[in-house]
Amino acid sequence: MSAPILKVSGVSKRFGGFTALDGIELELGASERLGLIGPNGSGKTTLINCISGALTNDAGSIVFEGQDITRLPPHRRAALGVARSFQIPKPFRSMTVLENLRVPLEYAARGRTERRRIDADALEVLELIGLKNRAHDSSAGLTQVDMRKLELARALAAKPKLLVSDEAMAGLSSSEVDEILEILLALNGRGVAVIMIEHIMRAVMGFAQRLVVLDAGRKIADGTPQDIIRNPDVERAYLGE
Amino acid sequence: MFRNRGDVVFWIVLGAVLLAGFGVTQTIANEYYYTAIYAILQATIMAVAWNILGGFTGYVNFGSAAFFAIGAYTAVALDKWLGLPMPFLIAASAAVCGLMGLGVGYLTLRLKGVYFAIATLAMAIVLETLINNWDYVGAAKGVYILTPEKVPFFSSYIQLLFMVMLALTLGSIAISRYLNASRIGRGLAAIRDDEVAAECAGVPTLRLKLISTTLMGAMMGVAGAPYPFFVTFVDPISAFNLFVAVNSIAMPMIGGTAHWIGPVIGALLVGGAQEVITVTVSSELNVLIVGIMLVLFITLAPQGIVGLVQKWMKRRKR
């Protein structure tokens, strides 16, 4: 692996007495595609929250492109190139779909965007995701599926070096899943590292070069998709003893 | 300043209003009108200022009267101490109240929702107690302000104050309008809609919220600075007036908080109605009427008048 873009070392997170993450170790190569799987409640979203800065980990460190970002607020991490989508969509409800994308373009991607290109860039992303026809509609009126697409579009508009998609495909039709996979592959082809959290096995298996499995806040497996499906620990985590 | 045709129209309207105001001072002598319009203008600045934090950013502030009062007392103190002319007093009040907004923001913005609102209310009470015990500005007894008998260009001092207030009002509307459409304004709206999502989209939420509280405080200070010269007697009870705080919340809510014009419409409408009621019925009834209007709007039209108009225009387009 080339110099890793992301290095998570010994990251733990507790909520009160409950340990949601327990000493997570994770390395991600630049332009790698990683699938992050695990049963519900295993800590996937919590790990993403720690990486994006929405939560701060109690122990361990997170290094992005050689810089320790453990104590940086989320907006600084976004500016460095960490973008994420939210499992439960969080659109800016008072804004149109297009305006939702202006926010990351004007803030996270500010150093990477020409001012007069902002609307054009936003429309380009919307075109890619298939939301262009809703560009001037209020984001509060979108269907659940379109809100998920908007989540991903807003993350893309931040022009990230590392994109984390948290169950962006839940509820999408099979052909829509294929479309999104194609978009993420194309993005990855341009050098963006991607962490994909997904329950749709067909999607993760087809997309990821490597899988990491979480169970009850611990990493229980890390390897190629072929290795992982043969791993007895993983089977036990998913199917029970 | 002129990004599009809307900007040109806006500045022409602003200039026309200022000229019209001056025209009025050269033709109408009856002081009552200036007193009435001054009150509406003061309420407009307060509403516009409140809306920057309450409407654009989504943090409800119950402490407006404290910023207003500190603005007024800054002017009183500097007038007594150094006898500075009005523009300096206004600038000083803006600076003091802007700093106060910054400090209050820094201390309380980590609190969410109702806790923030309560913290601002507590701040108002603490500051009122402070002024109640500050002898230099009259403490609880209050203080009389001397105003000049004669002023250049105008036939009375109240007319001059009226023009000053008109210019300040138009200035604060222009700032609010510019902010609303700016990059910072979009950042504030993102904070109001979802603070975590805003941060993750790169919005420096703490810094933007502090800009918002500072600007809000400075504008309220500006609204308060000429007040002592307008009433010529200030005491803590009249300066920390609950009615000022209630109005500055009610007017934007009634007009509509998401758009810069909302608080302006709300202030003109509610403030105008209050002046009419004061003359025809009694000023005591005002609080009741504002209360009823506020409840009606919050329950029936939470987007305010601007929201109603927008809905109506959308329906007509179809």
Ligand SMILES: Nc1ncnc2c1ncn2[C@@H]1O[C@H](COP(=O)(O)OP(=O)(O)O)[C@@H](O)[C@H]1O
């Ligand atoms: N903010 C929070 N406060 C308390 N408990 C939380 C919080 N966030 C997550 N948890 C708990 O942490 C565990 C892991 O949650 P999460 O990371 O969302 O799992 P996953 O995304 O893998 O389904 C769950 O048991 C969840 O209830």
Ligand SMILES: [Mg+2]
């Ligand atoms: Mg999750």
